[in-house]
Amino acid sequence: MGAKKKKISSFLNQAQEKIKARSFAASAHIPLRLKAINGDDLDIMAVLMQDAIISHPNSYYDKEQGTFTLKSNRFCWETRHYRFNHQKVYQRVLTCLQFQEITHVQHLNFKKESASAYYNLLTMTAIQIPSHWTDKNNMVQATENKDKKYSYTIDLIFSHDARIRLHATEIKAILLDSEETSYTNKKPAHTTKDVGRYIIANAIREYKNQKEV
Numbered sequence: 001m002g003a004k005k006k007k008i009s010s011f012l013n014q015a016q017e018k019i020k021a022r023s024f025a026a027s028a029h030i031p032l033r034l035k036a037i038n039g040d041d042l043d044i045m046a047v048l049m050q051d052a053i054i055s056h057p058n059s060y061y062d063k064e065q066g067t068f069t070l071k072s073n074r075f076c077w078e079t080r081h082y083r084f085n086h087q088k089v090y091q092r093v094l095t096c097l098q099f100q101e102i103t104h105v106q107h108l109n110f111k112k113e114s115a116s117a118y119y120n121l122l123t124m125t126a127i128q129i130p131s132h133w134t135d136k137n138n139m140v141q142a143t144e145n146k147d148k149k150y151s152y153t154i155d156l157i158f159s160h161d162a163r164i165r166l167h168a169t170e171i172k173a174i175l176l177d178s179e180e181t182s183y184t185n186k187k188p189a190h191t192t193k194d195v196g197r198y199i200i201a202n203a204i205r206e207y208k209n210q211k212e213v
Helices: 002-026 039-049 193-212
Strands: 033-036 053-055 059-062 067-075 082-084 087-099 102-108 118-130 150-158 163-168 173-184
Touching: 033 039, 039 067, 039 087, 039 118, 039 173, 067 102, 067 163
Parallel strands: none
Antiparallel strands: 033 173, 053 067, 053 118, 059 067, 067 087, 082 087, 087 173, 102 163, 118 150, 150 163
16 A cells, blocks of 8 residues: 555656646746847846857858857846756756857867867957057957947857957847747856956956057
């Protein structure tokens, strides 16, 4: 009799889990549709994209169109967590991030021998650069554009000291979520050491740019 009760109890628990799983799947997720046209917009986008997971091959630079597209698995910071089996459950969504008006792309510190390696996006920053200015180490290179006084470098900073640097004539970015979400019980957690180091370095370069004008 005891074994039968255990079997019934196990069956009920499984049924409850399925009901909860269906309620998660049916929970409303409003896909983000965002546009960035300046540094402030990009800061907001960077917060929402923090801890997005990418693999190196999931990016594409279209030189003719001047676009750089990045596909990622984004952690949904904007949604609340759920409770499932006494654990917190969070949402992730497939997201497409596209930058426009791009003239050149640099990939730094990505592992060429491992195309399947995954990276976490830590932050994104943009620097305004005088059109005539280029630093000695070629870390910041202005885009030649006679019609505009300034160009921009946009840094996508990842884990493992990896970075994608975009050279642009303007800040133009679009973020598009897919309709379906996935669920995870892991909330991203990391130190701000790497992020802080790069932000400070960018601030120093921006100060140098102002001194050159």
